Structures are given as structure tokens and as C-alpha cells.
Amino acid sequence: MASILGFGGYAPERVMTNDDWAALIDTSDEWITTRTGIKKRHFASDDEATVDLAGKASLVALEDAGLTSEDIDEIIVATDTPEAYTPDTASFLQHYLGCREVPAYDLGGSGCAGFVQALDVARARLLLEPKRILVVGVELISRLMSWEDRSFCVLFGDAAGAVVVARDGGAAELVHVVAGTDGSQTDILTLKTGGTRHPFNAESLASGAFNHLDMDGKRVFREAVHRMSQAVVDVTGHIGKGVADVDLVIPHQANKRIIDAVQQKMGVDDSRVFVNVHDYGNTGSATVPFALWEALGKGRISEGDLVVLTAFGAGFHWAAAALQF
Numbered sequence: 001m002a003s004i005l006g007f008g009g010y011a012p013e014r015v016m017t018n019d020d021w022a023a024l025i026d027t028s029d030e031w032i033t034t035r036t037g038i039k040k041r042h043f044a045s046d047d048e049a050t051v052d053l054a055g056k057a058s059l060v061a062l063e064d065a066g067l068t069s070e071d072i073d074e075i076i077v078a079t080d081t082p083e084a085y086t087p088d089t090a091s092f093l094q095h096y097l098g099c100r101e102v103p104a105y106d107l108g109g110s111g112c113a114g115f116v117q118a119l120d121v122a123r124a125r126l127l128l129e130p131k132r133i134l135v136v137g138v139e140l141i142s143r144l145m146s147w148e149d150r151s152f153c154v155l156f157g158d159a160a161g162a163v164v165v166a167r168d169g170g171a172a173e174l175v176h177v178v179a180g181t182d183g184s185q186t187d188i189l190t191l192k193t194g195g196t197r198h199p200f201n202a203e204s205l206a207s208g209a210f211n212h213l214d215m216d217g218k219r220v221f222r223e224a225v226h227r228m229s230q231a232v233v234d235v236t237g238h239i240g241k242g243v244a245d246v247d248l249v250i251p252h253q254a255n256k257r258i259i260d261a262v263q264q265k266m267g268v269d270d271s272r273v274f275v276n277v278h279d280y281g282n283t284g285s286a287t288v289p290f291a292l293w294e295a296l297g298k299g300r301i302s303e304g305d306l307v308v309l310t311a312f313g314a315g316f317h318w319a320a321a322a323l324q325f
């Protein structure tokens with residue numbers, strides 16, 4: 001009932017290496033590499049904003065699908081780093097691409113699980129009527145994060161990934177999606193300032209709270225491993241398969257150590273897991289669609305393969321999708 005017609009990705013040209021970070025703050029290539037596996041990340045140029053990244057990835061996905069922006073019937077954008085506070089990035093994207101006046105909306109604030117959750121929404125929308133839905137995960141974190149908080153800034157990068165989903169006719173069937181939330185854990189990864197509980201004011205500006213992310217790294221790590229591996233078991237179980245049947249797992253690219261731990265927990269060897277966190281860092285909701293696009297480009301996926309996307313993010317949210325190529 002849901003099928004992916006085209007895949008796209010975009011990472012900005014500017015590259016920031018670990019040594020570049022070490023020249024700015026008290027860190028080192030050695031610390032970042034051993035703790036995260038990240039070697040470099042891409043940052044948007046000064047004249048790029050979220051819609052530019054989303055737009056470029058979308059155009060690649062549209063071309064891959066053999067479609068134009070006129071063919072799109074609905075747009076869903078997953079992002080935590082929107083073009084503006086309001087309206088949503090999807091509105092900007094509709095205009096950027098020159099789409100018809102179609103429904104467009106964001107799945108905002110769902111952290112790095114946002115894209116897989118958006119796939120689930122697209123799948124449900126297709127049950128109502130046949131459409132071509134553009135689903136985008138995009139993040140321009142470098143513009144909004146603190147460049148002084150070393151425990152946070154070195155982890156992230158900017159990128160976008162996109163797919164076009166329809167009822168049928170694509171290279172991959174979107175067989176099933178599982179998703180969940182544990183809202184008792186909102187505190188382990190949160191940017192509090194800017195909402196109604198803690199509005200922007202002179203005090204938050206002066207203290208730096210306006211761009212300070214509270215992150216309990218160790219708890220996030222533990223939850224991520226548990227939720228991402230369990231989501232793979234759940235989504236494969238739902239379609240009558242097991243982890244052993246999965247040809248490629250594409251996990252959220254937050255940290256190589258998290259990916260290694262997920263792999264170990266599932267008993268899956270390196271040949272069945274796609275990793276690109278060393279080149280791009282954590283690009284939030286963009287990691288999964290971008291990695292999917294890159295895995296296809298690198299010939300890591302063949303016809304007949306069962307591919308599972310799995311992600312976690314602030315919320316605490318998690319989601320996994322099974323794709324049959």
C-alpha cells in the first residue's frame with residue numbers, strides 16, 4: 001500500500017574536521033574519534049537555510065522518481081531546526097519547489113526519529129487516497145547550536161534527505177513501521193528555552209540558555225541502544241520475519257559506539273549495517289534518509305533486499321521501518 005518512488009540527499013559543501021574544532025575549542029581529534037567515531041561533518045554556508053537543504057535533497061528525490069514538483073500532492077518535513085519559528089518549513093519548501101497548493105506540514109520537535117515517524121504518517125495518508133507524498137528529513141543544527149559547548153557541538157552536522165512515497169510503483173515497498181514515545185524522558189535531551197514554559201527573554205540571552213541543549217549523554221546512549229534494537233525486532237516480527245532475515249540495517253547515525261552496541265545486541269555483523277557517521281556526524285532527522293540514499297548510491301542495496309531503518313530521538317521517541325526492495 002506504500003512504495004518509495006525516489007530517493008535524494010544533500011550535504012552542504014563546507015567541511016568541518018575534528019582538527020578544525022580543536023582549533024576553536026578545548027577538544028581533540030582523538031577524543032571525538034574514540035567517543036563518537038566522527039571524523040568530519042558538513043556545515044551549511046552563510047547563505048543557506050533549512051529550506052535550501054530540504055529543497056536540494058527533494059530535487060534529487062524527484063529526479064530519481066522521474067517526477068517534477070508539479071506531481072507532488074502532499075509534503076511532510078521532519079525537522080528540529082526549522083527555517084523560521086512560524087510558519088513551518090514545509091510551507092517554505094512548497095514555494096521553493098514550485099509545487100501546487102497542496103497540503104504541507106512539519107513534524108517538528110520529534111528529534112532524530114522524525115523522518116521515520118513521518119514515513120509512518122505518509123503510509124497512513126496513503127490509505128485514505130492515492131497521492132505522491134514528498135517526505136523530508138532536514139537539519140541545519142550548526143546555525144542554532146552553541147559553538148562553545150564542547151560536549152555537544154562536535155557531535156552534529158547539517159544535511160537533508162528526501163523520498164517520494166506513493167501507493168505503488170517504486171523500487172521499495174514500505175511494508176511496516178513501528179513507532180513509540182516515552183514522554184517521561186523529555187529531560188534527557190531537551191532545548192527548553194523558546195517554548196511557553198521558558199520563553200526567550202533577556203535573561204536567557206545573557207546566560208546562553210537560548211541555545212543550550214540539556215543532554216544526559218549516558219542515559220541517551222542507553223535508551224538509544226535499547227530502543228533502536230528493540231524497534232528492529234518489533235518491525236521485523238510484525239511482518240513475520242526476524243533480524244536474521246534483514247539484509248541491511250540503516251540506523252540513526254548519532255554515534256559509532258551506539259551503532260556498535262545496537263549491532264552487538266542484535267547479533268548483526270558489519271556487512272549488514274550501514275554507517276556514515278564518520279563523514280557527516282549526527283544530522284538529526286536527516287541521517288536516516290540521507291544514509292538510505294547514500295547506501296543505494298554505493299550499491300549496498302540490491303533488488304530483493306529487506307532493509308530496516310531504525311531511529312531514536314529527543315522525546316524520547318523511537319521508530320523503525322521495514323522496506324522490501
Ligand SMILES: CC(C)(COP(=O)(O)OP(=O)(O)OC[C@H]1O[C@@H](n2cnc3c(N)ncnc32)[C@H](O)[C@@H]1OP(=O)(O)O)[C@@H](O)C(=O)NCCC(=O)NCCS
Nearest residue numbers: 026027028031035112150151154217218220221254255313
Ligand atoms: C556525549 C558522549 C559522546 C560522551 O561520551 P562519554 O564516553 O559518555 O564521555 P565521558 O562521560 O566518559 O567523558 C566526559 C568527559 O569528557 C569531557 N568532554 C566532553 N566533550 C568533550 C570534547 N568535545 N572534547 C574533549 N573532552 C570532552 C567532559 O568535560 C568530561 O570531562 P570530565 O570527566 O573531566 O568531567 C556520549 O555520552 C554519547 O554519545 N551519548 C549520546 C549522545 C547522543 O547521541 N546525542 C544525540 C542524540 S540524537
